[in-house]
Amino acid sequence: MFWRKRNERSVKAVEPTALYCGREVRIGLDLAQHQLLWPELTERVQFAEKAGFDGIWDFDHFKPLYGNPNGPCMEGWTLLAGLAAKTSRIRLGVLVTGVTYRHPSIVAAEAITIDHISNGRLEIGMGAAWHQPEHEELGIPFPGLKERAERLD
Numbered sequence: 001m002f003w004r005k006r007n008e009r010s011v012k013a014v015e016p017t018a019l020y021c022g023r024e025v026r027i028g029l030d031l032a033q034h035q036l037l038w039p040e041l042t043e044r045v046q047f048a049e050k051a052g053f054d055g056i057w058d059f060d061h062f063k064p065l066y067g068n069p070n071g072p073c074m075e076g077w078t079l080l081a082g083l084a085a086k087t088s089r090i091r092l093g094v095l096v097t098g099v100t101y102r103h104p105s106i107v108a109a110e111a112i113t114i115d116h117i118s119n120g121r122l123e124i125g126m127g128a129a130w131h132q133p134e135h136e137e138l139g140i141p142f143p144g145l146k147e148r149a150e151r152l153d
Contacts, residue, residue: 028055030095033079034064035071041079042086055091055123056083060098063134077110084118091121098129099151100140126152 029048033041045056058076063069076094084092092114097107107126115122128148129135135142 026054028057028091029053031056031058033058033074033076035067035073037072038074038082041074042083045083045087045090049087049090053090055093057093057095057123057125060094060096060101061131061134062138065131077107077114080114080122081110081117084114084121087118087121089121091123092118093123094125096125096127098127098131099148100129100135100142104151128152 029044031041031044036044048056058074058079059065060076062073062075064071064073076097080092080094102110111122111124128145128151129142132142134140
């Protein structure tokens with residue numbers, strides 16, 4: 001790893017531990033469950049686990065974001081529960097769970113369940129949500145950014 005200080009011409013080598021504060025780098029895989037069914041998804045995740053990936057992340061959407069809009073798209077939290085039962089080491093998470101899709105107590109119950117199924121391998125990411133057309137199609141209110149951000153408190 002190399003870096004250059006501002007106004008310096010020479011490049012100085014830096015130990016990776018200095019850049020990462022002594023923490024090791026972990027590599028995850030974005031599962032992107034658009035247009036995929038259960039057999040292919042489990043095959044991909046089991047392959048990632050055997051290949052040494054540290055985690056897999058799916059997304060919190062109910063319809064594909066690209067390709068055939070009516071194609072398969074497994075719901076993220078339910079999918080994690082199934083993948084937790086099919087794996088043993090790899091960490092599992094939703095990239096960003098939009099605060100608009102579910103009541104916080106439902107997210108908490110889902111997270112507790114998956115954490116138990118996975119023996120503590122769940123990672124949680126929360127965000128303000130963004131995909132207004134999906135909300136409209138599903139009949140879910142899509143408040144302004146300020147209200148969505150306040151829900152994260």
